[in-house]
Amino acid sequence: MDRKNILIVFLSVIVLVLLFKLDGASEKCEERTKQLEERLNNLEESLKEKDKQLKQAQEENKKLLAKLKDIEEKIKKANKALRRKGIKISLPQGGIYITDPKDINLYTKKLELNLEKILKTMQDYPVGVPLYGRITSRFGWRRDPFTGKRAFHSGLDFRASYKQPVFATATGKVVYAGWGKGYGKMVKIRHKYGYTTLYAHLYHIKVRSGQWVRAGQIIGYAGSTGRSTGVHLHYEIRRYGKLINPIKFLYLNRRNTF
Ligand SMILES: [Zn+2]
Known part of the structure; x- marks a missing residue:
């Protein structure tokens, strides 16, 4: 073989090796892409799940808040009824506007304090019977x-x-x-x-x-x-x-x- 042929064979071998390597790299690349896609899908799923949970929690918070408001109304009514009987209990005015669900605890605490105040004050008034009898x-x-x-x-x-x-x-x-x-x-x-x-x-x-x-x-x-x-x-x-x-x-x- 002359030098030209040797060069052609040599170059051909190099090209073949390169092609082979390139093929391997692209296979790896495809696999990686698949993995990434899968992870993305998983993330999307869990994001959807979290969103659902958040909405549920918000819904429950709303219900809880409505219940607390109901209790607040009842406390106000009780207070009014007692006032008509001459029992005066000064309760803090107005509710707390809830912007953060964590505030529900604060609101509950406030209602509890009001109720305790009513009960405590009522014990100072001669309310109820001294003996169970006709x-x-x-x-x-x-x-x-x-x-x-x-x-x-x-x-x-x-x-x-x-x-x-x-x-x-x-x-x-x-x-x-x-x-x-x-x-x-x-x-x-x-x-x-x-x-x-x-x-x-x-x-x-x-x-x-x-x-x-x-x-x-x-x-x-x-x-x-x-x-x-x-x-x-x-x-x-x-x-x-x-x-x-x-x-x-x-x-x-x-x-x-x-
Ligand atoms: Zn008598």
Whole structure:
């Protein structure tokens, strides 16, 4: 072979080698492209999934917010009803505008605080019954069971069973615990906002003068001591010393339903 032929063969070999390499590279390239496409698809899928989850979460947040708003309305209603009964509780005005879902926690906290404030304040007012029993005599003018003459009844009488527990209707300080003329064994408690409550004809007194009692605490047991015709509880409420009709405080939700 002459030099020209040798050169041609040599060049041909080089070209073949290059072609072979190029082919391999393009195969690798194709494989890589496929991999990348697959990853992209996966990413798109998970992005869609995340988007769906986000929308669901937003939807749930909306529902939760609506529920909280509903609770806020109920708190406002309760507050209004109490105000009509003369129970004043000052609650912060207006709701919190939610821009960030995290604020829902703040909003919930606020509602909770309002509710706690209502409950706490209500314990300072003589609200509810001092004993579970039927009312046998109401407040006001009536025929006296002893003399048969017209006489003013200064409180409510509850039918009771002997030694039935009697509860303080509000938190306060016992200002008298002992014998009272006509009242028999009695307890008088001074509360906030000028209120005092009185529980009479007790069989036994469980508290002492000067003692602090909580709303709902047992202060004694029903009996028939003093000027009494049978086992019952005589219950009085005064505001700044003036007698008021306790019936107003017994059934807080009878007329103003929450
Ligand atoms: Zn009475």
